[in-house]
Amino acid sequence: MVSLEVERGEIFGIIGPDGAGKTTLFRILTTLILADNGTVEIEGKDVVKEYKEIRKEIGYMPGRFSLYQDLTVEENLNIFAKVFNTSIEENYSLIEDIYKQIEPFKNRRAGQLSGGMKQKLALSCALIHKPTVLFLDEPTTGVDPVSRKELWEMLKRLKEQNITILVSTPFMDEASMCDRIALMEHGRFLQVDTPEHITGQFSHDLWAIRSDNMSVLLSDLRAMRSVRTCFAFGESHHVTFRNNVSDIVNLEKLLKSKGHSSVLIEQTKASVEDCFMDLTYKF
Amino acid sequence: MESIGKTGIFNSEIVISADKLTKKFGQFTAVNEISFEVRKGEIFGFLGANGAGKTTAMRMLTGLSHPTSGSGYVAGFDIYTESEQIKKNIGYMSQKFALYDDLKVWENIRFYAGIYGVPNKEIEPRTEALLNKLGFEKERNSLVKSLPLGWKQKLAFSVAIFHEPKIVFLDEPTSGVDPLSRRNFWEMIYDAADRGITVFVTTHYMDEAEYCNRISVMVDGKIEALDTPDNLKTQFNSSNMNDVFYKLARNSTRNSD
Amino acid sequence: MMCFINWHVIQPVILTDMKTFLTFVKKEFYHIFRDRWTMIILLILPIMLMLLFGFMMSTEVKNVRFAIYDPSRDVATHAIADKMKLNEYFIFTGYLDSPEQIDEIFRKGEASLVMVFNNRFYDNMVHTGDAQIQLIADGSDPNTASTFTLYASNIVASYQQDLMGDMKIPYNIQPELKLLYNPTLKGTYSFVPGVMGMILMLVCAMMTSVSIAREKEFGTMEVLLVSPMKPIQIILSKVVPYFFLSVINLTTMLLLSVYVLDVPVTGSLSLLISISLIFILVSLALGLLISSMVDKQMIALLISGMVLMLPVTMLSGMMFPIENMPWILQIIANIIPATWYIIAVKKIMIQGLDFFSVFNEFLILSTMAVVMIGVSIQRFKYRLE
Structure with a gap:
């Protein structure tokens, strides 16, 4: 059971791992499947009764870049333009920015494009009829970091055109690109808010700790009674303590006595991923 | 970071070596003279943009594809002539095709153990030990498709190293997994590396790249950077690996896989 | 849910969205022409089967x-x-x-x-x-x-x-x-109607169901559904190309039959073509029906291949006389559209009989066409579940 409201011109992120229910939620929102309970309205229209109206107004990019693999870039775009009773020329300004990057390959078949280019083509196709609401289901899955970054920049520019964007992603670090996010797991929203509010509400002080032996450090920290949670987090481990105010000087001494060198302990700001783990961790 | 787990890594024996390894498909050079060495017990991150040639390089190293030129040795065997030997000494796991969804947990273990020639009488006790370690005793008879994704991944990794290979190749092993499972998974990787298994891993999560001892970044078929995460960050004047990657790969001219 | 077979919906679709529609038909032809194997199955296979059966029969005897x-x-x-x-x-x-x-x-x-x-x-x-x-x-x-x-x-x-x-x-x-009815002792005769029935069924049912299943598999169907395109449009755009192809196949098969295998059309050509068009419609509807049940190309292929083709070849009287079958198989044989088509073609093409002699077959096939097109349009899901 989930509830959400998305404002016009907002980038709303639904963030959660595979199996959280993101795709199902998107399919309900895009009138593709019926919810067992509850109602959805898009632009004031009911997804069950007025699905035909809604289908004219929304753009949808399913999780697996649904393109005709054996058709060329241009043919794909043309087809999707025709589906929405429009032409490439009519709304070219909207997609120009994105399409320009793949235009040199317009005679190449979609099946032969790289992940990043497929993503751009699929996005162009979803935008060709100038939708008011854009649904992007995991647009960054299976795409390299460069293309991911480019996609988010494109979405930022679309937002300026007053297009409402709902996007789902399993990458927690992409949360910061959204105006508001919903953290989702097991078909439920854990929290819905702006990324800043979510990270601001992190319940404990968060410390980043590193030493020259990270895997031993992980088990040493977890063995300490004062440690509440300890997770590997890139170059350092992120740690919260039970009593919140911890004796950092003592901790450093303790770690050195256990044979750790170049110990570095500093307070850090929680990321959305820290929050997600804190919300899902079973103590 | 260069000393995750142990300090002696950089003196241990070389288990993977590639020298000017090249693969051409007609006019197209998918992999262009890549050279590197990976040592025993090392966690080696193999990064690159889509279409940079990672998959092709991995295929050559795992004996699935013949190089056009250059030389390579995996677990001491020549990738040109001894691919059968190589296959016996490596484990492989990709997110997509790691386990059979319609087989039970123990059947999957049994199947892979059989493929890799684990002696019959060892399979039973080791399966027992593995299920114990993973806490999967109750799931022994569950179909794999009924398991949560994070569990599947753990199981797939355990199965890939069940025959105690010298090297395990992991192709985007954690994609789509929730953050807690992702960390559990990396702890298993550390554990395997501590036991001396070399881990060769590709990932799209740049924070995971930080867990590796060394990272190579492929761009347009070439290895453009190869060093420890810390050194790379210093070299590219970046605060995180995401930025390093972006600086390296944004000028890629290659557009197709 | 709501149903789309009503003329008020269909008419504006055909008249005003002609351009969309033609683009889709064109797209479907791209799919066909760009896949070598589809091409072979669609256009070469009918010729091969006709010649194979034709010459096999004449060398055998x-x-x-x-x-x-x-x-x-x-x-x-x-x-x-x-x-x-x-x-x-x-x-x-x-x-x-x-x-x-x-x-x-x-x-x-x-x-x-x-x-x-x-x-x-x-x-x-x-x-x-x-x-x-x-x-x-x-x-x-x-x-x-x-x-x-x-x-x-x-x-x-x-x-x-x-x-x-x-x-x-x-x-x-x-x-x-x-x-x-076989004065020159040509064995080919009895096979021509059978092969025609089989080919038309193959092209129509198999290709339609596979092409829709493919859209489901690649996710493009999702996008089409979430668009103002009406289900009837999607269906028609799938059906029309294969209808055209079947007409081409029908023409090739008749030409082959007359000029290569020396099997003339004894009866009325227009009668033969009319009943063939009705049969093509039935087969297309069957393809649509199959595609409404499955969402994998493989399964569509298996169903239309095994579940459809097998009874068509075995039970339609093409290979074994229906009268000699056990009653249960006779009943099944009578449900198969190809049975009626093959009987009708035999009557028109070889025996040269007139419309009244094939009135029964016409009636049965037309009823089948109407019922199946209706059912398959009704069954076509405009949601994903």
């Missing part, structure tokens, strides 16, 4: 080795034997001395047909009208055996006809009904 046991050895038996020897389908291996040799010659494989005349054949024929010829065939291949036995009996019949002309004696001859 050629060079049938036969022997004669003739205790009579009179004018009539010699005349019949000569007629047999001259026929291009038969090769004479020799006279037998005793009936016991028949078994032996079959076992050795030296001949597959033995012609046995009774004693005093000519006398009996002229005086009692009761001359007997026994045609004994090697039945290890019953299909060929029955074919060449028919050929042989036709030769005997033609001799009787010769006699009738000479002697002006009204013999009471009952010609074999089947041979009447």
